[in-house]
Amino acid sequence: MSANSPGRGSFALGRIAVDTDSLDLYRLALAKGVCIAPGPMFSARGEYRNCLALYFGYASVKQIRDGIRTIAKLIGRASF
Helix, strand or coil: CEEECCCCCCEEEEECCCCCCHHHHHHHHHHCCCCCEEHHHHCCCCCCCCEEEEECCCCCHHHHHHHHHHHHHHHHHCCC
8 A cells, every 4th residue: 555645634645456446445444443535435437446545633543553454454355
């Protein structure tokens, strides 16, 4: 996964492997109590399926670490 912070705000944009679907990752993460914004939500044509946004506005440092760890585990064992 590569990430980019736009410079302001409390969020990061990420790109995952091309064969990984962020909508599937969203569903899996949500079942674990972690919410991401899948890339297609930012496109009228459903593009950016291998992109996501992570928001940290109200989360504690521990929650952020735990959430990112959960996402990494899901990506590592996923067969999307």
